[in-house]
Amino acid sequence: MEERRLDGNAVAGMLSRVLAVDATTVVGTCAGCGAREAVGETLVYADGPGVVLRCPGCEGVVMRFAEIRGRLVADMRGMATMTF
Amino acid sequence: MPITRGFRRRRAEPPDGAALPPGQYLTPGFPVLSAGPTPHTALDQWRLTLRGAVDPERSWSWDDLQALPQEDVEVDIHCVTSWSKLRTHWRGVSVDTLLDGAEPLGAYVMAGSYGGYTTNLPIEDVTDGKAWVVHTYEGDPLEPEHGGPARLLVPHLYFWKSAKWLNDLEVIEQDELGFWESLGYHDRGDPWLEQRYQGD
Amino acid sequence: MADWLQAEVREVVPETPSAATLRLAVPGWRGHTAGQHLDVRLTAEDGYTAQRSYSIASAPEDGDPAITVERLDDGEVSPYLVDEAQPGDHLEVRGPVGGWFVWLASRGGPLLLVAGGSGIVPLMAMLRHRANVRSDAPARLLLSARRPRDVIYAPELPTVGAEIVHTYTREAPPGWTGYARRVDRAMLEEVAFAPAERPWVFVCGATAFVESVAEDLVALGHHASRIRTERFGATGG
Numbered sequence: 001m002e003e004r005r006l007d008g009n010a011v012a013g014m015l016s017r018v019l020a021v022d023a024t025t026v027v028g029t030c031a032g033c034g035a036r037e038a039v040g041e042t043l044v045y046a047d048g049p050g051v052v053l054r055c056p057g058c059e060g061v062v063m064r065f066a067e068i069r070g071r072l073v074a075d076m077r078g079m080a081t082m083t084f
Numbered sequence: 085m086p087i088t089r090g091f092r093r094r095r096a097e098p099p100d101g102a103a104l105p106p107g108q109y110l111t112p113g114f115p116v117l118s119a120g121p122t123p124h125t126a127l128d129q130w131r132l133t134l135r136g137a138v139d140p141e142r143s144w145s146w147d148d149l150q151a152l153p154q155e156d157v158e159v160d161i162h163c164v165t166s167w168s169k170l171r172t173h174w175r176g177v178s179v180d181t182l183l184d185g186a187e188p189l190g191a192y193v194m195a196g197s198y199g200g201y202t203t204n205l206p207i208e209d210v211t212d213g214k215a216w217v218v219h220t221y222e223g224d225p226l227e228p229e230h231g232g233p234a235r236l237l238v239p240h241l242y243f244w245k246s247a248k249w250l251n252d253l254e255v256i257e258q259d260e261l262g263f264w265e266s267l268g269y270h271d272r273g274d275p276w277l278e279q280r281y282q283g284d
Numbered sequence: 285m286a287d288w289l290q291a292e293v294r295e296v297v298p299e300t301p302s303a304a305t306l307r308l309a310v311p312g313w314r315g316h317t318a319g320q321h322l323d324v325r326l327t328a329e330d331g332y333t334a335q336r337s338y339s340i341a342s343a344p345e346d347g348d349p350a351i352t353v354e355r356l357d358d359g360e361v362s363p364y365l366v367d368e369a370q371p372g373d374h375l376e377v378r379g380p381v382g383g384w385f386v387w388l389a390s391r392g393g394p395l396l397l398v399a400g401g402s403g404i405v406p407l408m409a410m411l412r413h414r415a416n417v418r419s420d421a422p423a424r425l426l427l428s429a430r431r432p433r434d435v436i437y438a439p440e441l442p443t444v445g446a447e448i449v450h451t452y453t454r455e456a457p458p459g460w461t462g463y464a465r466r467v468d469r470a471m472l473e474e475v476a477f478a479p480a481e482r483p484w485v486f487v488c489g490a491t492a493f494v495e496s497v498a499e500d501l502v503a504l505g506h507h508a509s510r511i512r513t514e515r516f517g518a519t520g521g
Contacts, residue, residue: 003491004116006517012381013323013337024384040384046517048117049164049244049264059121068268068281075267085333086290086374088326093334094360112358 004047008040011051014065015039017072021084028079032060039063053078104168105275111167114230119263122228123198123249130233132217134182136254137190144182149217149234152177157216159239161246162275174237176218179210182253192259195236195245196252203247203262205238206272207255214240217250242273242280288325288376289313293369294348299436303354303402304366305341310348310377316340318409319386319486319514322349322379326361336361339405339488339514340380343412349380352436354402385514387484389414393421394477395446398467398497400428400489403516404436407486411444423447426475428467428493430454449475467493469500479505484512491515 008024015023024040035057042053042062050066055078062078076082093109104110133143144152156175162168194204209215219226219234226232231248238245244264259271270279278284295307316322321339342350355366387395387410395414397407404427414423423446429435431454441448451463451471463471477483485506487497494513502508 004118004517005121005491006515007513009321009382009385009514010337010517012321012383013335013378016378016381022381022383024382038384040382040512045118045120047115048119049269050119050267052119054120061120064267066264066267066269073267085325085327085376087329088364088375089370089373090368091326091334091361091364092328093330093332094358 004045006044006046008038008042008044008053010044010046011053011065012040014051014072018065018074019084027083028062029081030055030058030060030062031078031080032062033058034080102170105162106278108162108166108168108275110170114169115163115165115167116229117163117165117244118229118248119201120199124228125198125233125249127233132182132234132250132253134186134253134255136194137257138183138186138188138255140186142182142186146233149177149219152181155216157218157237157239159237161239161243164242164244164269164273164275164280173222174216174218175220176216176234176237178213179215179217179236179253180213182217183211188255190255190257192256194252194254194256194260194262195247195250196254197247198249198251201247201249201263203245204256204260204265204271205241205245206259209241209245209272210236210238214238240274242270242275244269245273288378291324291375291377293371293373293375295371296369299352300434300438302366302434303352303436305350305352306365306369307342307350308348308375308377313348315347316344316349316380317383317386317388318344318413319406320380320382320409321406322351322377322381324351324361324365325376325378326364327376334361337381340409341405343409343416345413345416349377352402352405352408354436382514385486385488385512387413387486389417389419389421391484393419393423394481394483395421395423396476396483396485397423397425397446398428398472398485398487398489399425400467400493400497401430401434402436403487403489403493403514406488406514408437408440408444410486411446415445422477424449424475424477426451426467426472428453428489432457467497467500469503472497472500473504476501476504476506479507482507482510485510486512486514488514489516491517 045052053063064075127146135141215238236247297305338351341352353365456464
């Protein structure tokens with residue numbers, strides 16, 4: 001049981017810097033397994049040097065973020081598509 | 085930004101004479117930082133492979149690792165998120181021992197973990213007594229949430245270079261970007277030079 | 285929504301020995317939906333900043349937001365907010381954020397809420413909203429707490445207009461004949477609306493609690509698409 005993981009709700013504030021819309025309601029398709037899920041349903045690992053969002057189905061990385069010199073760097077390649 | 089009256093950072097005071105790298109603070113406990121779920125690898129399945137631009141390539145089972153000369157080390161560790169822990173105690177095998185009799189043909193190493201994490205570092209930062217593959221922390225078997233059964237330990241660099249759940253050491257000729265490095269963290273990561281981000 | 289707003293603490297209301305509600309004055313606050321949260325940023329005199337997320341406890345109809353914070357023993361921010369913050373203190377807030385874990389009365393019910401400890405906060409905003417707009421959607425709250433004195437909003441719960449089912453995991457009140465164990469599948473089967481009624485389900489609390497409850501509800505026949513979860517973490521404190 002992963003006690004420390006959270007879900008996409010925990011990064012909604014951070015994602016408001018990236019997306020003009022409420023991020024947790026964005027529905028994405030996992031590039032790894034094809035599952036569709038709302039960002040609010042992703043599994044979030046937020047303790048580290050950055051934040052990692054993983055697919056609740058296959059646990060693959062769907063998005064990654066890091067704060068580099070005060071600027072948010074986003075890698076969203078793990079979401080094949082996103083529906084806003 | 086408005087000041088919040090009475091709010092201050094929670095931190096422990098360093099023992100007299102202890103120097104911390106710039107921007108670092110002591111913290112109680114041993115924070116668990118992770119990019120993903122904790123892998124659980126049975127010892128009879130565990131392997132560590134040394135491969136890539138190295139001659140010869142080799143691989144060790146858990147028993148092989150335990151049969152190598154072991155070292156006990158006391159080191160300070162520094163996380164890029166700014167917490168530090170002084171005088172931590174580990175037991176494991178020096179990377180020099182793993183490379184003994186092998187010739188690296190590249191100047192960089194990509195450390196890989198069960199679960200897919202990677203981190204790149206210069207090979208000179210894991211040789212000459214600077215790095216170990218450790219399996220025991222403070223006298224007890226290393227717990228999975230802290231990287232057990234075995235992790236890389238490179239205490240002179242920021243702790244994200246000390247890959248948990250170590251599985252793979254690939255010697256590479258050209259530097260490549262690992263998991264956090266590809267988002268902008270430093271290729272080397274020396275806390276005394278505050279090498280947190282690319283370009284520092 | 286991405287900008288930080290200045291906020292001032294208007295009132296600090298103790299709720300339990302370890303939790304307090306802070307009513308904030310936030311000029312420019314544009315309102316929220318029940319279930320959303322906000323991010324709080326504190327700045328120390330040396331420039332050190334810390335950010336945490338807290339669920340909004342107040343109903344949308346109540347205007348400026350209130351948050352309820354539970355003190356984590358080795359936390360950095362929560363002990364300050366619960367024990368030291370005073371009216372007039374300055375914070376910054378960002379939000380509201382989180383449009384996924386929300387309920388509006390216009391979505392109808394029945395409404396099943398399952399809370400572990402401080403997970404009750406966003407669910408209470410939903411119940412307060414429901415009461416404010418006089419929604420007739422049936423609502424039931426299953427609330428797990430260690431002991432009676434740990435129940436946040438205890439005096440208000442009997443009057444909020446929903447069925448409240450308590451379970452205590454450490455110590456029940458004297459003479460208690462209700463549930464006295466961790467939430468499990470059998471309890472959920474007894475307490476939840478039938479899956480055929482297609483309730484909206486919101487589960488909030490620590491990760492282990494939320495994932496266990498969600499799994500049990502799906503096993504009982506509730507459709508995953510009607511279940512929304514919010515995991516509270518100890519990352520930060």
